[in-house]
Amino acid sequence: MSCSNTTIPAADHGGATAITAVHPEIIQTHILKRLDGATLASAGSAFSQLRALCSEENLWRDICNSTWPSTTDPILRHVISAFPSGHRSFFSDAFPTIHHHRPRQGPQEEHHHHHRRRPSPSPELISAVDILYGEKLIYSKVIVSETASGWFLSSPFRIDLLSMKETVPTPVKFDGDEATTVAHLEEHLRLSWILIDPSAKRAVNISSLKPVNIRRHWLTGDIKIRFGTVVDGGGISDEEVVQCSVVAMCEGKEGGELHVREVSMQVEDVDGKTMNGKDSMVILQDAMERKRKKREEGEAKEGYKKFVEYKKQWREIKQRRENRLDMACIAGGITILMAFFTLVLLGSERGRIYFSHLF
Known part of the structure; x- marks a missing residue:
């Protein structure tokens, strides 16, 4: 209150x-x-x-x-x-949201990127997760993840909240009207995912609290709910921003309650790929050290829209780069072929002259 x-x-x-x-x-x-x-x-x-x-x-x-x-x-x-x-x-x-600098005019063709100094590795990362519907708590859990092994550092970074067969019931009933169900989830479903670094004694809430995107799968009927916060890329790649995403999957038959059957947290780059543990820890530890600011209503959702647009611009830039590389390869191949045929023709002319002298 x-x-x-x-x-x-x-x-x-x-x-x-x-x-x-x-x-x-x-x-x-x-x-x-x-x-x-x-x-x-x-x-x-x-x-x-x-x-x-x-x-x-x-x-x-x-x-x-x-x-x-x-x-x-x-x-x-x-x-x-x-x-x-x-x-x-x-x-x-x-409590407050992460303050970061969004790219002003989208990704650029060329980056002069300054790589950040990597922070000292932390042996573990703790997740404190709370899911609420309105004021009612429907699930709460603390997860301790080791972050020092070679397997963690090289594998895609992902933390799963629920076990394989575990589901969480929600007060939402699916009556067949997708728009009504989505509206209820957008208005009442809340999710907080706080990451704690015990070694640094710092924490950060990487969830948007309210959903930034809700989409129903056309084939399975499952509802995919995304909570996310856009953060700086940490200077580990050409990408200026990445997204800390929490994705929840809901299922339910018409007339019955929706159940959350899967919740996972990962760090995604602008290509939509899950980053590995080593790079993710650099980004998360950097986010913990950044300034915070008051959460504004709708700010996270607007940030997600801008991130989607940024991803689109990034794909266009990559496509142009690939097209230029393809053209350079084609031009190089043509040059080599022309040089080869020129040598063949020169060789043929010299041979004709040589044999004409003999006979």
């Missing part, structure tokens, strides 16, 4: 009690516990008298637990306790 309109009297004007005169326990119990994380952070920075009270670990732990139920997991609580300011640091990392 947001209480951003809560007013806190800071001075004695017209009979109002000064904030310094209110007992700290009353402030914590009856005021601060009613605020959401963003408002609490603002209150702590706006009023020096509240700074210490707004920094209480128990207060921020409760806010994190209510915002992301997965943070109640003992493994995650232990990891968060090692953050510089505990749950407050975790909230400041995971």
